[in-house]
Amino acid sequence: MHKFLSFIKEFRIPKKQNLRDALVSFSKKEFYIFTVALIVAFVSMLIILNNLNNKFLVDVPMKGGSITEGIIGMPTLVNPVLALSDADKDLVSLVYSGLVRRSPDGTYILDLAESYTISPDGLTYTFIIKKDARFHDGKPVTADDVVFTIDKIKDPTIKSPRTGWNGVTVEKKDDRTVIFTLNKTYISFLDNMTIGILPMHIWKEKESQFSISPFNIKAIGSGPYKIKSVIKNKDGIPEEYILKSFSDFALDVPNIKTLHIKSFSNEKDLIEAISNGSIDQAGGISPINAIALDKNSHVIYTTSTPRIFGLFYNSTNNKIFTDPNVVMAFNYALNRKEIIEQVLYGYGTIAENPIPETILKNDGAINIDSDSINKANELLNKSGWILGDDGFRTKGGITTIDKTKKVGKKTITEKVKVNNGQLVTLEFSLTTLDTPEFKQSTEIIKNQLKAIGVRVNTEKVYEIGPLNKIIQNREYEALFFGQRINHESDLFLFWHSSQKKDPGLNISMYSNSKVDKILEDAQKTIATEDRITKYKIFIEEFNKDLPALLIYSPKYLYATTKNLNNININTLINPSDRFASVYTWYANTDHVWKIFTK
The missing domain is CATH 3.40.190.10 (Periplasmic binding protein-like II)
Known part of the structure; x- marks a missing residue:
């Protein structure tokens, strides 16, 4: 180190004449080596300077284009x-x-x-x-x-x-x-x-x-x-x-x-x-x-987007939707992810609740229940819907049961026919718009619900004009359609019981006094956090009642x-x-x- 410092201290840049003399003294080979070394040093210096320059440069927007x-x-x-x-x-x-x-x-x-x-x-x-x-x-x-x-x-x-x-x-x-x-x-x-x-x-x-x-x-x-x-x-x-x-x-x-x-x-x-x-x-x-x-x-x-697509039930026209076990079974049986992948090619999200993400961000990912089909079948069995040989469920009608009775000292069993009322099939008609996306969605829904013994009739497909008239008159059992909830105030129009009839937009004919009060209060609540608290209670009530089977929100x-x-x-x-x-x-x-x- 001492020798190096002494060298630096004594180092002097050669005078012009000394450099000329040194160059003249080089042999042809030495001059070639010197020239190459000088070029390499020069190029290396340019690369180092360019890299240093780029390290401190950033891209910024420029007007034009x-x-x-x-x-x-x-x-x-x-x-x-x-x-x-x-x-x-x-x-x-x-x-x-x-x-x-x-x-x-x-x-x-x-x-x-x-x-x-x-x-x-x-x-x-x-x-x-x-x-x-x-x-x-x-x-x-x-x-x-x-x-x-x-x-x-x-x-x-x-x-x-x-x-x-x-x-x-x-x-x-x-x-x-x-x-x-x-x-x-x-x-x-x-x-x-x-x-x-x-x-x-x-x-x-x-x-x-x-x-x-x-x-x-x-x-x-x-x-x-x-x-x-x-x-x-x-x-x-x-x-x-x-x-x-x-x-x-x-x-x-x-x-x-x-x-x-x-x-x-x-x-x-x-x-x-x-x-x-x-x-x-x-x-x-x-x-x-x-x-x-x-x-x-x-x-x-x-x-x-503020759009939510799903099945909107009209229990006035089909009483199966009044049974909590039935609508919960439908909820379990529906594979929303499959619909999004097949209809939207993955460009959509599962609709978790009746409030779009543009208003209330979802808390987290949907939990997929691997046992959902079994749970759906259990709920339908619980409500007395019997799976027949044709793959569809029915309730009522004439059934044969085994009945035992005493004859003297003997107990005998005999077949007895029981009238359980009118035979009813677990089925509903699904009305929708005549577009490829809507029709494909309803066919997938039909097949998914068929897996638990539900017959879905999908023949009711209309152009937008006639369909609007059907919606206005509430002439459907279930409707595959989309809501567009642009603002918080729209929630009142879609889910308050006062909006069940046209021109109201409550197409599920939903009626829940607690939900009505929540939506009324939210309209008057200035603080955002307070409104969010009310909306979360609304979601809880909605999920208890399931007036609609919400499926997806397209991107x-x-x-x-x-x-x-x-x-x-x-x-x-x-x-x-x-x-x-x-x-x-x-x-x-x-x-x-x-x-x-x-």
Whole structure:
């Protein structure tokens, strides 16, 4: 060590003349070796420096890029008050902003609003609009625009499909302050505040043409993207919208500069377009098409939906559903996982309870009972349903039993016929929609219940129009159908006994006074944790009664190109919610040192 330190101390960089003399003194072989060593040293140094540089570099989103999304249907009402189809709502979510925005995790974040307060009784909501909130034409967003939009929703001549505004008054306090007053507590009211705000200065002059205004196509909002141009077909119907990022968007300038929204008439054409690369992405695709897409070029994002599919019993039309042992036996016998695998190709989750995951996250995995078929048979035996030679169960009718009696000192046995009333077969008719998914599901259910001796008749299959009439009149014994529970307040509509008749949505005709009270109280409970406690009691009661056999909740499937980043669709209430965080998506990246990202 001492010698090494002495060498370092005495080391001097050779003078230019000394280096020249040394090089001249090299033999040809020595010069070759020296040159190779110098090149190796230089290349090694570059590699080391590059590795060190990369170690401190990170990828960050870069503004720019273009993506093309395909949708089914042609948007012709890009208006938050009028939008009805999924295609309309997709464009509305890109072009318009509300006071708040539903984030990918299901919570609400400020959008056009700077802040808001809710009164302790939950009846008054006060919103303050951001000072720099702007529409795409540069005009400021004011309280007048908010009041105008809500007035249009409530105008009966407009016939807006937006709901949840009965008993709500809205008033302007000043240019930036809006006050909403409710006549009763509405726990889902904050979702109303996601409604896109119309620019009054444009629409005020078009009020008489509200439903047919050209601004329903060339819309002006305050959302993350503004409409640059619209390409129409020969009939004048929009088939492609070209959108540009809005530099004054309230939540920051979107990373993706250009969005192309192309319309298709059906899923077959949509999938063909994404497969051949003419579009980058598409949402709401069916499971069978999702598994067929090239995974080398596309990513399939999945998320929970507010839809629950199952068997909804009508015990008024078939009394077998009033027997707790029978409905519990059905619950044991049904293999939900098999249905999900065969019908949805695995793109679904088992429905654990009547509240979708978008509202109440499930506690854990479903426990599969390997002895469930035996338990189902035991319950049916207990209720007196006898398995016949034909494989189906019956109750009642004429049966022969052995009867003993004394004749003198002898005991003899004789066959005696006993009338147990009318012979009844354990069976029911299952009504459903005429689509491949629904029909395949009912056939699987039929076969699974046949294994425990239940006859299921699956001939009652209808188009949506006639089926809706059947549902309205409650003319079914059991219905395989799906509920869409967008908000907590919808639980009341689906399960409260007051909703048993049309237009109520309690299609199981469920009646439980304890459940009624829980749902009524939940409507008035402001604190989320308190509502969750009530919902858990509701689930317990539901599982005791089993008014429906809940089966699965399908996943929403979103296919995107692999070079698109930061897609976040953890919770979807509506398909258009996939664009909730569109402004954070990015296709282009840049490499910068970590210190410049802080």
